[in-house]
Amino acid sequence: MSLLTVAGLTVRDQAGRALVDDVSFAVAAGDRAGLIGESGSGKSLTALAVTGLLPPGLTATGEVRLDGVDMIRAPEKHRTATRGPVAAIVFQEPLTALDPLMTAGRQIAGPLRRLHRLRGAGLRAAVNDALDEVRLTDTDRIANSYPHQLSGGQRQRVAIAMALACRPRLLIADEPTTALDVTVQAEILDLLDRLVETRGTALLFITHDLPVAARVTRDTHVMRNGQIVESGPIADVIAHPSHPYTKTLVESARRFDAALERTARD
């Protein structure tokens, strides 16, 4: 059975409009899936529905099973218990996801203390390991820094360290590199790539950026206006897009690639 099964997921607002419309997909343990779509496609709402974190006023119907737990109908207590150890989320803007009044070290220590009941020296060592793992080698300085004292890339690494601290089996990354510089984006993508590979963590990667998705995901689902319009291995989708929207998306990405190639050749 898949780690995450989504079947006929529909998210409606109060007016009854379907913002996510009959979406179905699955992510197996250790798999890497991508949800690709532009603003308003419903990709981020899908991620929130999967983790049972939909904002008030929105209602989900259909079926979402995360490690066997019904994330739509199960009591809040069960959903919360599933979230940390089974699925963790990394958001686009780490500054809003991190507590501005807490040092990076204490924020990472939080989930470690709760879930692994670590204290004192053991906890400190675990925090250092977590920072090492996301290649924040200046561990002491980073652990004692507040979020605003870190660069965008460092903040996102801290957020990833927090998300992975509980060893989740699924990591959901919602546009994790969109707010970052290109070189930092490349580093973060490498990092995610390596971490999910070595740990066998499943990845659900959400982005509007087709080339970025191509870099880290294997299976992909292209979303538009709340619906999945095309699914398949990302290499096939890019090589032979069948839906007109996917074609436009691929052509758009190719345009800039081609411009770069052409210029470099001249």
Place this chain on the structure above:
Amino acid sequence: MTDPIIEASKVGFTYRGGKPVLNDVDLAVHPGQNVALVGESGAGKTTLLRLLLGLASPTDGTIRFDGTPLTRTRLRDYRRAVQAVFQDPYSSLDPRHRIGRIVAEPLRGLGLGTDPAKVAAALEAVGLPADTATRYPHEFSGGQRQRIAIARAIVGNPRLLLADEPVSALDLTTRVRIVDLLGSLCADRGLTILLVSHDLGVVAELCQHTAVLEHGRLVEQGPTSQVLGEPSHPYTRRLLESVPRLPQ
């Protein structure tokens, strides 16, 4: 080569009591030759752009406009010739003004007459219907707002457009359309663009000349084909390698 529209020579900028943000920057924009300013956050792109927009004065060096130093008294002429488009289309339009008033702002501010036909022509040039003028910004999507911002910038027929990351807040498909629009404005109106961007694909598409800024210094500049084709500086090479591309 024709004389540059603007030329920064040995330009430096230091905030009071701070470290220098820009050092020894030499950059010229010639008519008909789009220039890309490439660099990452904190490299000094925004500061350089503020200097080139006449919003602040360099602490070292000079900025020349049509060959003579840019002074306060020449600012009005300068702004008739040089306009700007910004990154965030949600911040660049006043939510309380109708589009017609927003687009007409440079006409009134720079004493270019208040002919409503010019506003209509500018909206048409960016591919928006005429009834756009009577509506409010919140009725438009990000891409449409960026078109409105471009209409405002070109309504007075400037020679140079300073574009600060004009497409980086937009979706990929919208990005293509706005880049096409900018390209067609260059071809049809004789507009020249100074493009600030970290997206090398967009740079390659639009600009003939590229300058790379790192830590407040221009580390490399020249024809785009040369800078992106045979980068000589390690930072430029790293930037090129980082660009995510589709598998062939």
Place this chain on the structure above:
Amino acid sequence: MSSTASPPDLSPAPQSDPSPASARAGAGSRRRSLHLVIGLVLVGIIAGGVLISYFWLPFAPDDTSGGRLVPPGGDHLLGTDKLGRDLLTQLLIGGRIALATALGAVAVGGVLGVSFGLLAGFATRWLDDAAAVVLDILIAFPTLLLAMLLVAGAGASLTTAILAIGLAMAAIVARLTRVLVKQVLGRDYITAARIAGVSWPRVVASHVLPNIAPVVLVNLALQAGLAVLAEASLSYLGLGTPPPNASWGRMLYEAQATVLTAPAAALAPGLALVALVIGMNLTADGLRDLADPRRAAR
């Protein structure tokens, strides 16, 4: 021009991607427009009564012919006070003072507060820090103490009370204005206006003021209610309008001794005060919804 190569993105603005805020806005805005209606009705009744009082009063303010502490009913709808004056008459005259205080203090506080807040909003570096500190000190300064100082200097009068309340309000309004101005100045449309050759005064008039106005107005409506309460407290303490011009606060003070034998004398001004303050607060709350640019623009 025909060469705009591809069809522009002319789909209507994305109605999707609702933030949680907009999803909740529907129910919230209905509730707030109800607030606005109730608030305006309360304030309207009192304002109407005050307006009528200028043309017609049940009795002359100093007419004591009805006898002392007459219970409500008969000739004296609300009864009389311990000097034999008609309570309804006093209440209406007190309403004039309450509304004069609200309008006067809002005028003083609004003009001074917004002006100083604008200046402080434009200040940079040390001047900005200095402005922030001055405003915090002014806000911490008790209104009552300020009023006492003014009364000691100028004597107790309605003008003194309005001035004291207005000055205290100005500090609060100035601090709010300063923060709002700084927010608006950070917007790209301000830079765009400067590049478009618009002078600073016109930037303020056409961009800054319209964008801060809704929030400032809501705050002033709230402050108006507080001003009425402050005037009542000052009068109760003897720092406001001196007798015989009965302010509601003064009426409460005078009814204090007889509150058990003639409760109407205390209840009438008390309830009027509560109604006016609640009315102003509900109005402010309702205005908040109209202040949303997306609604106001339509």
